Amino acid sequence: MWPYCTQAMYYTGMPTIVNVTIINGLGVAGNVVNLTWHPYAGNGNGERIDVAITYSDILWPWSGWLAVAITVPSTSHDWQGIVQGL
Template sequence: VLAMLLSAVSKSRRASLRNPAALKQILASGAAPLPHLSAFEQGAGLLDPHATEEALREFSPHVSVFPPRLDLTPDGCPWMWPYCAQPLYASSQPLLLNLTLLSSISPRAAFAAPPVWTPRANRRMLQVDFAYGDGMRAYAGHFGLRLRVPAEASSFEGEVEGEITLSFSDFVNNDGSTSA
């Protein structure tokens, strides 16, 4: 399917899409999650050729994270199972999550700054720690999250929302040149 879609774009455009991260980002953007299956069983979901064609047309190189969103509440089930089925509480073990980083900008990139957790509400109810390498190699990288409820939040019952910001720099192209 991807070869057929790529044949529909100009040669110059096709050349800019010839890296594994770009192809994976396009396929993930055009996938539709399947009901009743977790992300571990289906990845991004079922390939939708029409949505993938649209993603291909609108694509511009970028850095992305998979999964792009984490909903660990019961509403996140079944896609985030088993994480959505086990509530966090103060005396529980931390929840560890591994995310995949993809950069279709260049084969290598470095973290420009440490990741930042910005809670929207209930800011002291969740401790978020990060584990990550020095950046991305071969268009990909890893990013670990450690979620823990601190003891002072033991009486809290509710949901915590927030956003994690990742900043990258030193994008290095295959020819050794750098890009912003």
């Protein structure tokens, strides 16, 4: 979340929730498909967090949403470091 937030995340902590604004400038309506978290392997440590993505089926110019919830699973309860992914 840097440079926007430097709050550490930890197991049993509240999830970090990010609401993303999507501007649909290409048409009257748009669709969001196949959004998934891809953790960087190796030094990225992306497997150390759980990422849940929810979104509206259709994006209209006046409405539509995408929410990302990030939590730390119990398998990472004693780990410290930086996590990266797409």
